């Protein structure tokens with residue numbers, strides 16, 4: 001066994017939010033290029049992401065949100081037919097094109113299929129190279145480049161459809177995963193640990209909300225060694241005590257020092273170290289089961305290198 005899966009789909013390239021938008025299809029190219037050049041891609045089992053079933057998305061989202069996004073997609077198709085613009089705006093930073101609906105279904109479908117494959121023992125762990133990302137999407141609200149909360153859906157799916165009792169979510173994106181917190185807050189079957197730059201979009205997460213949340217707001221210019229120390233002290237004892245049966249990772253790489261979406265100072269080696277610590281917990285309590293999904297990361301070169309570092313640890317390369 002010990003195989004690492006790599007889930008993606010061409011539809012995830014087709015979603016785009018307008019010229020110059022940082023959450024762009026080239027992000028996936030940067031990852032693919034790096035995996036190709038380094039040879040790391042050869043060690044992975046590549047699988048095409050299916051579309052998520054609506055019923056599974058609704059494990060984490062209100063029916064009205066799902067119907068609303070589908071409705072906007074249909075409306076956009078009509079508008080384009082009538083000569084209207086190619087995008088429909090959700091918030092100042094987030095918009096849909098004709099392919100967003102399918103891309104969002106594939107992104108959620110990737111983490112669900114990865115969860116199935118890992119729990120079936122076909123794969124030890126998996127990385128999902130997907131867009132749109134998910135961790136800002138709340139139960140009833142799409143925002144911040146996100147439509148459906150891929151990782152929250154997968155965590156709920158593992159509990160509800162596979163009967164697991166305890167799963168952990170690790171979020172190392174530089175932004176607070178407000179959407180994931182909104183969905184899983186108070187659900188004692190899920191422990192969420194994260195760090196994030198604060199203050200920074202979405203300007204939340206700095207007040208204690210629920211016992212199943214370990215939020216670590218850190219100031220701008222925090223470096224990797226300081227983050228590692230915080231993780232060791234604040235995440236690890238909680239994860240060890242919780243004994244998760246599976247671990248989900250909201251893998252955003254925008255805390256990299258080359259990423260100008262924020263001002264933190266992580267480098268590739270920090271992502272490798274964090275992944276290693278998560279893997280230690282997974283090996284001890286969860287038969288190694290990890291499903292990781294791409295969130296942020298906007299400096300294309302740093303993103304490619306960081307994902308490579310993350311996957312090298314997942315795949316023991």
Ligand SMILES: [Zn+2]
Nearest residue numbers: 173175254296
């Ligand atoms: Zn982010």
